[in-house]
Amino acid sequence: MVAAMQSRTSPTPPARTGGRPRSATADAAILEATRQGLVELGWSKLTLGAVATRAGVAKTTLYRRWAGKSELVVDAVAELFDELELPDRGSLAADVEGVVLQFAALLGRPETKTALMAVVAESTTDGPLRERIRGSIVDRQKRLVLAGRKRAQDRGELPVEPDPSAAARTADLIFDVIAGAVVHRALVSAEPVDEEWARRFTLLLLGGLAAAAAQP
Amino acid sequence: MVAAMQSRTSPTPPARTGGRPRSATADAAILEATRQGLVELGWSKLTLGAVATRAGVAKTTLYRRWAGKSELVVDAVAELFDELELPDRGSLAADVEGVVLQFAALLGRPETKTALMAVVAESTTDGPLRERIRGSIVDRQKRLVLAGRKRAQDRGELPVEPDPSAAARTADLIFDVIAGAVVHRALVSAEPVDEEWARRFTLLLLGGLAAAAAQP
Amino acid sequence: MVAAMQSRTSPTPPARTGGRPRSATADAAILEATRQGLVELGWSKLTLGAVATRAGVAKTTLYRRWAGKSELVVDAVAELFDELELPDRGSLAADVEGVVLQFAALLGRPETKTALMAVVAESTTDGPLRERIRGSIVDRQKRLVLAGRKRAQDRGELPVEPDPSAAARTADLIFDVIAGAVVHRALVSAEPVDEEWARRFTLLLLGGLAAAAAQP
Amino acid sequence: MVAAMQSRTSPTPPARTGGRPRSATADAAILEATRQGLVELGWSKLTLGAVATRAGVAKTTLYRRWAGKSELVVDAVAELFDELELPDRGSLAADVEGVVLQFAALLGRPETKTALMAVVAESTTDGPLRERIRGSIVDRQKRLVLAGRKRAQDRGELPVEPDPSAAARTADLIFDVIAGAVVHRALVSAEPVDEEWARRFTLLLLGGLAAAAAQP
DNA sequence: CGCTAATCGAGACGGTACGTCGGGTCTTAGG
DNA sequence: CCTAAGACCCGACGTACCGTCTCGATTAGCG
Numbered sequence: 056m057v058a059a060m061q062s063r064t065s066p067t068p069p070a071r072t073g074g075r076p077r078s079a080t081a082d083a084a085i086l087e088a089t090r091q092g093l094v095e096l097g098w099s100k101l102t103l104g105a106v107a108t109r110a111g112v113a114k115t116t117l118y119r120r121w122a123g124k125s126e127l128v129v130d131a132v133a134e135l136f137d138e139l140e141l142p143d144r145g146s147l148a149a150d151v152e153g154v155v156l157q158f159a160a161l162l163g164r165p166e167t168k169t170a171l172m173a174v175v176a177e178s179t180t181d182g183p184l185r186e187r188i189r190g191s192i193v194d195r196q197k198r199l200v201l202a203g204r205k206r207a208q209d210r211g212e213l214p215v216e217p218d219p220s221a222a223a224r225t226a227d228l229i230f231d232v233i234a235g236a237v238v239h240r241a242l243v244s245a246e247p248v249d250e251e252w253a254r255r256f257t258l259l260l261l262g263g264l265a266a267a268a269a270q271p
Numbered sequence: 272m273v274a275a276m277q278s279r280t281s282p283t284p285p286a287r288t289g290g291r292p293r294s295a296t297a298d299a300a301i302l303e304a305t306r307q308g309l310v311e312l313g314w315s316k317l318t319l320g321a322v323a324t325r326a327g328v329a330k331t332t333l334y335r336r337w338a339g340k341s342e343l344v345v346d347a348v349a350e351l352f353d354e355l356e357l358p359d360r361g362s363l364a365a366d367v368e369g370v371v372l373q374f375a376a377l378l379g380r381p382e383t384k385t386a387l388m389a390v391v392a393e394s395t396t397d398g399p400l401r402e403r404i405r406g407s408i409v410d411r412q413k414r415l416v417l418a419g420r421k422r423a424q425d426r427g428e429l430p431v432e433p434d435p436s437a438a439a440r441t442a443d444l445i446f447d448v449i450a451g452a453v454v455h456r457a458l459v460s461a462e463p464v465d466e467e468w469a470r471r472f473t474l475l476l477l478g479g480l481a482a483a484a485a486q487p
Numbered sequence: 488m489v490a491a492m493q494s495r496t497s498p499t500p501p502a503r504t505g506g507r508p509r510s511a512t513a514d515a516a517i518l519e520a521t522r523q524g525l526v527e528l529g530w531s532k533l534t535l536g537a538v539a540t541r542a543g544v545a546k547t548t549l550y551r552r553w554a555g556k557s558e559l560v561v562d563a564v565a566e567l568f569d570e571l572e573l574p575d576r577g578s579l580a581a582d583v584e585g586v587v588l589q590f591a592a593l594l595g596r597p598e599t600k601t602a603l604m605a606v607v608a609e610s611t612t613d614g615p616l617r618e619r620i621r622g623s624i625v626d627r628q629k630r631l632v633l634a635g636r637k638r639a640q641d642r643g644e645l646p647v648e649p650d651p652s653a654a655a656r657t658a659d660l661i662f663d664v665i666a667g668a669v670v671h672r673a674l675v676s677a678e679p680v681d682e683e684w685a686r687r688f689t690l691l692l693l694g695g696l697a698a699a700a701a702q703p
Numbered sequence: 704m705v706a707a708m709q710s711r712t713s714p715t716p717p718a719r720t721g722g723r724p725r726s727a728t729a730d731a732a733i734l735e736a737t738r739q740g741l742v743e744l745g746w747s748k749l750t751l752g753a754v755a756t757r758a759g760v761a762k763t764t765l766y767r768r769w770a771g772k773s774e775l776v777v778d779a780v781a782e783l784f785d786e787l788e789l790p791d792r793g794s795l796a797a798d799v800e801g802v803v804l805q806f807a808a809l810l811g812r813p814e815t816k817t818a819l820m821a822v823v824a825e826s827t828t829d830g831p832l833r834e835r836i837r838g839s840i841v842d843r844q845k846r847l848v849l850a851g852r853k854r855a856q857d858r859g860e861l862p863v864e865p866d867p868s869a870a871a872r873t874a875d876l877i878f879d880v881i882a883g884a885v886v887h888r889a890l891v892s893a894e895p896v897d898e899e900w901a902r903r904f905t906l907l908l909l910g911g912l913a914a915a916a917a918q919p
Numbered sequence: 920c921g922c923t924a925a926t927c928g929a930g931a932c933g934g935t936a937c938g939t940c941g942g943g944t945c946t947t948a949g950g
Numbered sequence: 951c952c953t954a955a956g957a958c959c960c961g962a963c964g965t966a967c968c969g970t971c972t973c974g975a976t977t978a979g980c981g
Binding site: 927946950 | 951952953954955956957958959960961962963964965966967968969970971972973974975976977978979980981
């Protein structure tokens with residue numbers, strides 16, 4: 056899919072007045088250092104001091120931009136999620152299998168694996184963080200579901216749902232099922248998300264969708 | 272629901288010899304204090320010192336029994352998960368909806384919500400912890416899937432799968448889909464898991480199962 | 488008292504070339520802000536950032552003129568010491584008592600009290616600072632001793648010492664005794680320097696001087 | 704002089720109850736490390752973290768015992784001041800010269816030089832610290848004045864003052880003059896306190912005392 | 920019934936990281 | 951060239967928890 060059209064990485068709007076402007080390269084170095092730190096240390100041993108050192112940046116520079124570890128990590132992994140695409144594999148089933156495998160590959164990366172559940176755990180007691188996660192990571196991936204449906208409708212594999220709110224509810228349900236099942240398989244059950252599993256899961260999902268469509 | 276067949280709450284077998292035995296009440300007080308602390312502070316602000324104080328116990332006593340915060344919290348919330356049951360609601364669909372709502376209610380409790388994701392996050396970089404979670408929480412709930420299928424087969428709603436390994440694979444898939452979707456809906460999307468959602472989800476799941484059964 | 492013959496308040500000669508000239512009012516504002524800061528915060532809590540803010544000046548401006556906190560404070564309090572005078576009270580004893588009380592009053596001001604000892608402490612490990620203190624504060628007050636002796640000699644209360652180096656040594660001794668005793672009484676013993684103490688001290692000093700003069 | 708009969712180095716009474724007792728060796732190591740740090744870094748560059756490291760002790764151990772840098776340094780240098788003695792040199796004048804030179808030698812040590820004025824400067828805005836300095840350092844040295852007077856009276860060099868309050872006032876004055884003059888000469892004027900200066904100063908002091916005694 | 924040995928509370932210990940503050944320097948845009 | 955503004959790197963601050971340790975004081979059960 057195409058790159059995000061709107062940068063999400065302006066952590067705090069800097070109140071445009073006089074003074075030395077914030078270093079743009081520092082931002083990139085910090086986010087990259089954060090991902091490296093996640094890989095090498097894991098979430099719980101990742102310290103902001105270590106990130107700063109690795110990025111060649113002072114701790115204060117870091118705190119000027121982000122409120123804490125969670126916010127920083129959300130921005131750092133969000134960049135990875137934006138790389139997800141929906142390549143055209145010829146059929147709806149193949150497309151779903153493709154996106155499932157792609158998502159699983161992303162969750163297999165150590166920085167994503169260790170970070171995702173941790174920030175979600177934090178967000179259960181931190182409303183603003185929850186909104187940040189939704190805005191930066193979760194909601195941005197719904198585009199994959201919408202694009203997949205659109206393409207299937209163009210192919211004639213799926214009927215066009217006339218009620219837009221029902222369409223949205225269905226898309227949300229599909230998203231929760233796909234993302235939830237893959238995450239649970241990969242991180243909680245800790246079993247491999249391979250082609251065989253993707254095929255079986257897709258069969259279940261599309262079969263279920265057809266059954267649900269037949270019955271309002 | 273059946274009683275747990277093996278107590279999981281003997282944290283570290285104490286090498287039975289002479290000397291003063293460990294206080295049994297201390298264990299209960301610590302686990303209860305842990306749950307209270309999770310509610311009031313959340314995972315990341317929960318400290319073992321605070322648990323000890325709240326339980327009226329010395330830190331030493333706590334470290335004698337558990338290796339760290341993760342292990343303690345796993346044991347504390349595992350007790351809650353054992354309360355899940357599968358009441359007979361007359362049909363497979365009703366049973367699934369019931370267990371979905373029950374699971375969602377459990378995830379709505381603050382101590383469960385903040386603890387579950389956190390320990391899973393920790394477990395991504397800690398193998399023994401992952402095993403403890405699976406043994407104490409995850410695998411114990413698969414009994415609900417197995418019991419539900421058995422009951423549906425007894426009712427004649429589902430055919431009996433002759434191949435036991437295929438049956439196990441299907442049970443695992445169902446478990447990942449149910450648990451994953453509910454967790455994602457409740458904690459990540461942060462939308463309510465109400466009766467309407469449970470009905471729509473169950474429709475999708477059972478429809479998918481039927482389609483998958485029709486096609487090897 | 489006579490005006491200082493040489494301004495000490497051009498902190499760093501600015502290498503006179505073209506360009507915008509330095510603001511003269513800024514200097515005064517900074518020194519005044521420094522004294523206010525000393526009163527309200529004391530030496531150790533006085534920060535250059537706070538001085539700059541209070542003076543309505545950028546930190547850059549401040550660092551362009553002074554090398555650090557010590558140098559700035561020396562200049563700020565030196566202005567106060569220049570206010571000391573030696574009024575003619577009719578006799579040597581009365582003159583000494585007067586200068587003692589005047590000096591004690593100056594040491595009673597919070598900005599002087601906290602700054603003087605602090606910069607002297609710094610100067611024990613900073614040679615250039617020690618010279619700055621001597622040039623700006625200490626040596627400038629020896630004029631009071633010299634003026635007092637001159638006046639006493641004019642009155643015939645003291646003989647004229649023919650050896651100039653011996654005269655200088657005696658003046659130095661007197662200066663150390665007066666300044667040292669008053670500072671010690673006021674800041675270390677933290678007892679009041681009142682008229683009664685001044686009278687007793689002067690009696691001791693002048694008696695000692697007479698005895699010393701009688702014996703080479 | 705004899706060793707102090709009562710330890711001043713119990714920084715905070717530890718509230719005798721259960722628990723691990725405080726390490727006695729840690730105290731000594733910290734005070735010694737503080738003095739070393741003063742010598743090598745000076746007051747303003749001395750950090751509590753460096754003291755802790757050098758003493759092989761955790762920072763928390765240090766903060767458990769002392770409220771801050773000033774308090775710690777007062778205790779560290781107080782031990783040095785307790786080493787001052789009043790050796791019997793045969794006459795009052797020789798005794799005074801001896802104690803002046805001994806005091807000057809103490810002030811010549813780098814740890815004392817850099818610390819003394821600094822803590823006094825701090826004490827100008829910190830009442831409890833001022834009391835601590837008086838109790839631990841200043842008042843303890845008045846014993847030298849009292850011992851010197853007693854010895855001179857035993858020798859018949861000084862008359863016995865019948866009024867005890869007048870005797871105390873005189874002792875205080877002498878103390879302020881001696882300590883003040885020596886400190887001012889050594890630290891402010893930064894001139895050597897050698898035998899010649901000590902002789903001249905003692906001549907002035909004793910001459911002044913005699914004159915003051917003659918005139919109530 | 921008194922030993923013995925592991926437990927208990929309390930709290931100090933050496934560490935590591937925290938988030939903040941201040942010091943000086945540098946980089947803007949504007950006079 | 952100066953100025954105000956403010957970001958930059960750096961180092962220290964004082965605090966909080968960690969997990970370990972050292973105490974004196976309890977408890978059992980075994981001898």
